[in-house]
Amino acid sequence: MRISALVERTGVPLATVKYYLREGLLPPGISTGATQADYTEDHVHRLQVIKALTSAAGLPLQKVKIVLSLIDAPGSDLFSALGQAVASLPPYRDEPATEHPRARALLERIGQLYDPAYPATAQLEHALEAAEEAGIGMSDERLEVYARQIRGIAEYDLQRMGSSELSPVEYAVLGTALYEPVLLAMRRLAHQDIAAKRLGGSAG
Amino acid sequence: MRISALVERTGVPLATVKYYLREGLLPPGISTGATQADYTEDHVHRLQVIKALTSAAGLPLQKVKIVLSLIDAPGSDLFSALGQAVASLPPYRDEPATEHPRARALLERIGQLYDPAYPATAQLEHALEAAEEAGIGMSDERLEVYARQIRGIAEYDLQRMGSSELSPVEYAVLGTALYEPVLLAMRRLAHQDIAAKRLGGSAG
Numbered sequence: 001m002r003i004s005a006l007v008e009r010t011g012v013p014l015a016t017v018k019y020y021l022r023e024g025l026l027p028p029g030i031s032t033g034a035t036q037a038d039y040t041e042d043h044v045h046r047l048q049v050i051k052a053l054t055s056a057a058g059l060p061l062q063k064v065k066i067v068l069s070l071i072d073a074p075g076s077d078l079f080s081a082l083g084q085a086v087a088s089l090p091p092y093r094d095e096p097a098t099e100h101p102r103a104r105a106l107l108e109r110i111g112q113l114y115d116p117a118y119p120a121t122a123q124l125e126h127a128l129e130a131a132e133e134a135g136i137g138m139s140d141e142r143l144e145v146y147a148r149q150i151r152g153i154a155e156y157d158l159q160r161m162g163s164s165e166l167s168p169v170e171y172a173v174l175g176t177a178l179y180e181p182v183l184l185a186m187r188r189l190a191h192q193d194i195a196a197k198r199l200g201g202s203a204g
Numbered sequence: 205m206r207i208s209a210l211v212e213r214t215g216v217p218l219a220t221v222k223y224y225l226r227e228g229l230l231p232p233g234i235s236t237g238a239t240q241a242d243y244t245e246d247h248v249h250r251l252q253v254i255k256a257l258t259s260a261a262g263l264p265l266q267k268v269k270i271v272l273s274l275i276d277a278p279g280s281d282l283f284s285a286l287g288q289a290v291a292s293l294p295p296y297r298d299e300p301a302t303e304h305p306r307a308r309a310l311l312e313r314i315g316q317l318y319d320p321a322y323p324a325t326a327q328l329e330h331a332l333e334a335a336e337e338a339g340i341g342m343s344d345e346r347l348e349v350y351a352r353q354i355r356g357i358a359e360y361d362l363q364r365m366g367s368s369e370l371s372p373v374e375y376a377v378l379g380t381a382l383y384e385p386v387l388l389a390m391r392r393l394a395h396q397d398i399a400a401k402r403l404g405g406s407a408g
Contacts, residue, residue, distance in 0.1 A: 048337065049339070051338070052334065052337065055334075056337075079399055082395075082399060082403075083396060083399075086392060091385075107393065113396070113400045113401070114396060114397065118392075118393070120393045120396065121389075121393065123385065123388070124393060127382070128386060130259075130385070131378075131383065131386065134253065134256030134260060135249065135256075135369075135378070136368070136370065136375070136379060136382060138383070138386065142364070145356065146360075146383070147390055147394075149353040149356040149357045150353065150357075150387060150394055151394045152352075153349065153350055153391060154398055155394075156349045157391075157395060158395065158398045158399060158402065160346070164340070166340065171340070172395070174338050176392060176395070178335040179335065179340075179342070180388050181295075181327065181334070182342065182347075182350065183350060183387065184327070184384050185307075185324050185325075185327040185331055186328065186354045187354050187358055188290060189311065189318055189322070189324045189325065189328060190351075190355045190357075191286075191290070191361060191380070192317070192319065192322060193316040193317045193318065194355075195286060195287075196283060198362065199282055199283040199286075
């Protein structure tokens with residue numbers, strides 16, 4: 001297809017497509033003349049991935065490049081490639097690694113393996129600390145309820161990785177970034193539903 | 205306590221405390237002289253709530269004011285007050301209300317009451333649409349697994365509302381905004397744990 005069809009199919013503006021081509025994020029099309037090239041479904045897919053990473057997931061271009069290079073060459077250690085790719089997602093923090101006492105206590109209690117240098121460990125620590133500072137520190141019981149329910153989701157996610165049309169790295173990155181807002185909206189709506197039924201509100 | 209103790213207890217800078225006093229977000233202390241006033245634990249608590257809403261939850265001051273007014277005067281319809289307070293949390297979207305076909309289909313299928321005008325409904329619709337556009341649209345099966353697990357969390361949240369030291373509006377707003385990052389970090393760490401066990405990675 002022509003470059004104009006790529007634009008139409010993906011909604012990515014022409015100038016942006018050309019920029020991605022110059023930067024090497026999008027591989028060149030097959031040249032069909034001095035100023036024309038032919039693009040394939042692979043180009044459409046790659047643009048959808050870039051668009052999701054930049055718009056929906058909010059990655060800066062530097063991080064998008066890291067993720068794309070892991071998608072193109074995950075190497076022989078898939079576990080490490082998946083971790084590096086997901087570690088490229090926001091939120092980003094500049095602070096040096098700390099001891100993560102709250103995260104460690106929880107993860108050890110529920111028997112989860114974890115890498116202290118993995119960004120999600122610091123993310124959990126900061127989230128638990130922020131809740132504490134706000135006066136709503138999480139009890140062990142609450143953390144265990146949350147962890148159990150979330151684990152059910154994570155188990156399902158991993159089970160389905162093999163049957164996805166996406167590569168494992170694509171699946172991990174996009175499934176992490178794009179399903180997170182779904183989970184949060186679902187929780188807010190479940191609260192509304194339960195509160196309506198208990199408090200006699202008028203939702204729906 | 206003196207205003208300097210408020211600053212020390214909460215970590216909120218003096219200029220910011222004074223600004224909140226001028227803006228009426230923080231009630232005045234009891235005057236103990238021409239230039240001195242006495243502050244209480246209620247002031248500490250109020251500052252912690254404001255700090256959590258602005259820093260951790262990312263609310264603009266205009267929205268903080270709405271939340272504080274609902275905390276101070278929830279009125280007789282608690283369901284409505286809770287909904288308005290949580291609706292003041294990000295993410296914010298300017299788009300006009302749409303039909304929410306994806307959100308509606310899911311919520312009707314799982315039998316949840318919902319208010320189409322509640323921001324979380326649009327939030328769910330946009331999240332489902334973004335996943336679709338990225339080529340990882342969510343199957344009915346996946347949505348049902350997620351919804352079931354998330355409901356377990358939401359049920360627990362509502363159960364514990366009555367036993368919180370916070371007022372219901374505080375509990376709803378802070379428990380929504382501050383526990384959300386915990387959930388997301390937990391999912392990423394559960395993925396790492398499950399992948400390490402399945403793929404033989406070296407987390408932990």
